[in-house]
Amino acid sequence: MKGKLISSVAALAVLSACADTATIGKVSTPRAGFAAVADRSQRAQTGTPAWHLSAAEIAAAEAQTKALIEGKTISADTAVRAALLNNRGLQASYAELGLSATDVWEAALGPVPTIGVSVSGLAGDVTRTLEATLLTAVLDAATAKPRTKVAELRFEQAQLAAAGETIALAIETRRAWIEAVAAFEAAGLIAQTQNAANAASELATELGRTGALNRADQAREHAFNAEVAAERADARLEAQLAKERLARLMGVSLGQMTFYVPDALPGLPGGPRSQVDIERLALQNRVDLAAGRLELQAIAADYRLTGQTRAVSDISLMAGIEIEREDGETDRNPVLEVEFEIPLYDTGKLISRRGSLEYLKAANMLAESAVGARAEARAAHKAVTGKHSVARHWRDVVLPLRRTIDEEALLSYNGMITSTFELLEDARDGLEAQLSAAEAKRDYWLAETSVTAAIWGGSASVGGDEEGDDE
Known part of the structure; x- marks a missing residue:
């Protein structure tokens, strides 16, 4: 012994x-x-x-x-x-x-x-x-x-x-x-x-x-x-x-x-970012997508999956021209192919059904996140370009017209053509226009922050906390 x-x-x-x-x-x-x-x-x-x-x-x-x-x-x-x-x-x-x-x-x-x-x-x-x-x-x-x-x-x-x-x-x-x-x-x-x-x-x-x-x-x-x-x-x-x-x-x-x-x-910049650039950067940089890829690797390591068999894209975009019609006008937007690949492993030889299901669940969740990231990026682009256009319209069209009205109203008042109340009413309308222009400018800057969120954001949770043991 x-x-x-x-x-x-x-x-x-x-x-x-x-x-x-x-x-x-x-x-x-x-x-x-x-x-x-x-x-x-x-x-x-x-x-x-x-x-x-x-x-x-x-x-x-x-x-x-x-x-x-x-x-x-x-x-x-x-x-x-x-x-x-x-x-x-x-x-x-x-x-x-x-x-x-x-x-x-x-x-x-x-x-x-x-x-x-x-x-x-x-x-x-x-x-x-x-x-x-x-x-x-x-x-x-x-x-x-x-x-x-x-x-x-x-x-x-x-x-x-x-x-x-x-x-x-x-x-x-x-x-x-x-x-x-x-x-x-x-x-x-x-x-x-x-x-x-x-x-x-x-x-x-x-x-x-x-x-x-x-x-x-x-x-x-x-x-x-x-x-x-x-x-x-x-x-x-x-x-x-x-x-x-x-x-x-x-x-x-x-x-x-x-x-x-x-x-x-601050005043408005020259112009917002492009759609394709935002979508590409989102697929490359979002933390939730990067964490989703790591989740697949973690499950593969946990269940001894060796050998990546293939990679699939979350969605296929054919290079070409996307045509949208609105109010009789036609917008032509260039559509470029942007790939987000998801690695797939061979789960056919797994003895554990839990491992196979865990992997498929994570792969589908990652695909859903990628599609959501694309949509969020496109929405951020539409919002920032739209808000920039609206704010620019207030700055370049509405406010100059209001200033012209105020100047003419003052001339009419000095010429005793209009009353004091009419002059004050025009002044009040001009200030209302300034308020609307300031609100449009605020909306644009908020939309700019949404662009950063669409490119880099997302909830990157650490997986594995809720996984049970095999019985």
Whole structure:
């Protein structure tokens, strides 16, 4: 029995040396995998994130955020930078990345054999106990490499999920900044309307005292003044609430920190991006599609699928011309072939029906995600081009006409052809046009952020959490 005991202990010692040191070296650093997250965020042009692992780093991030925004009028880029530095929810998603790295580390360590001898009664069969322990360790060692491979793929998915959270926060923060600036711009324009309404109301009161204006016309001007006052109060409230939403995304409290946003959004650029470019970039860069491909690899590794048999496209687009007719006009849009390939493995020899179904489920979900990504990209293109056209129409056609009307109305008033009320009414109509133009400009900038979301976004979840064991 002594010889068996020595050989069993020796075998356990051999198993204890099976750790994958190369893999452990990659995942044992404090911020393992974060470089890939930062790289994808920078390629998406959404900013540079930071992962804080100590109270000192958190305090430094808060101080840096305060230096960025305290008492300043911040740009959209500054708001995004502050959010990536200081948003605690984002830091929680990075902790999930760290936990995934720990899973790889534990899998790469291999089995940790232990010797447990329990002596009870007159004589315990120590050799049999050790042999049973050794058998379990041998089975663990035999599956260590595929389990490590699956853990590594899950770790890559966790990196994509963290990158997706980073990009989503940057996009949401930029949208909140746009909404806040647009709200303050609208409040400023309504304040101008209020000034005109106040003047008309005061004039109506004076003319009423002289008997030159009847009570109905006086009431009409007073009612308009009161309505504009309500609209102004509502606009100011909406602006403050929009600023609160922006502050929350940046992880700051307006009660403890003061910052400002510009009074108006930037002007329109020359033109939006092209449709084909958006769709191609979406298929190449979306984190949910990349995570879906990794899910297929993880299932293949988990169920020992070896040998990719073929790859299929989610959809086939024939190169040619797509013709659309609307209101008697014909639009010709070039349609180029854009492929998104899904790898398929041979599942015919699988003993486990669960493995085959899991793989087919993941492949179909990936195909659905790819089709959805295409549709989202095309919708983002249509929205951004449409909103740009509308905003440009307000800027280049409507507002110049309104300025011409205001100039002519002033000339007529100076020539005593029209009354003061007619002049003020034209001025009010002009301010309404400015409000509509500002709203169209806001819609365009929001559509631009949707383009970034369509190219880089998507929900990249880490699979395997809900998978059951084979029975």
